[in-house]
Amino acid sequence: VVGGQPLLEDKRIVASRDQVSCSLGVDAAILNLKNGVYYGLNGVGARIWHLLQAPRTFGELHDILSAEYEVEPAQLESDIRELLGRLAENHLVETCE
């Protein structure tokens, strides 16, 4: 669920406006400006975060990442869903039309 709505294949997801982030080499840090909480992302998470600076569908994310990483499609799908879910729980991503 992202932005209170089920994650549908055609919904676009983007980094929330109420955050700022920075690169830490391959990793990244995010600050939620609404509650002042900081988050750290590992290299793959940071790559997904970077992609989410522009609106993307789940399918677009999957296609880009499957070309970049050697990973089973099912595993990749599960990992992307898990990360998006955690980002959404912490109000760091939202859906857009």
Next chain:
Amino acid sequence: VTVVGCEQPGALTRARQEYFVYGVAVESDFSLPLPRSGGAALTRIQLRSAAPSFFSTAIEGVPLEPVSGSWYELARLANGSTYVRWKPVGEFIVSADGGSVFCRGFNVSTQESFQVYLLGHALSYALVKRGFEPLHATVVVVEGQGVAFLGRSGFGKSSLAASFLGSGHSILTDDLLLFQIDAAGILAYPGPPRIKLYPEAARRFLPNTAQGVPMNPETEKLILPLEHVRTCRKAIPLRAIYSLVAPENVQDGSSIELQRLPPRQVFLELVRGAFNVRVRDAGRLERQLHETARLVNLVPVKRLAFPRVWTRLPEVHEAIMSDLRNV
């Protein structure tokens, strides 16, 4: 030991003196045990004595926020100033721009104790408001460079630093580290020439130092002035940061562990190690994010776990010295 009295602002024009601490020029209307020179100042902050009525008027009708895990109280005033009070020690108002700190020591407080809170937590509000990001760290000098021990109160920063003092190293700052990043790297600035120690650490590592003054009624810690030879009075490059693991997470019989961390964890350790975590407006937090990210990329940071057993501190000291040879 002299007792800090209540001053009447404006009753007399007192001579103002300039001091240097953390690379900042501090212009004060009362005397402080700080150097009178310090080179080009990073910024200027005025310290002014004020009467009880100045504070009572300022906080009239403003709710005081108790600070969890601490014994100080805080109020955010409508004009952007911040009021902080430590009940047995004193009260302070830091102006919205951080350029002025108004202060009053309570009669039960010693001058030394008052100065610790003034030049520590109270001044940290001014420093943050003036755009700095001080860390909660004690820094010792090793081969002309700073080695910082990062951690909250009670994590053993000063005791570990005392073990370095005991073997001939000097100290740059105890508790509050102000740093600046420039093209040459990270410069760490000298704090007040004193250290706060438990009596056991003072007896073990500084047996010839003048007797300390109790810091506050809540702790056994003593404030010990340090002679010139035991302090470093100039800004020096920061070589490494060791983030101390909380004592409750380390068993007495466990080994000393130094752990390299991935950048995202270094980032979170440094954010947790901010000296002032009470100023939380979006502008400050955003600046802290970017300043911390720069620090992550410029200085080695490791997590250090060690048993809090006095007799093992020299072993911790040795482990750090050995690790530094590889930094």
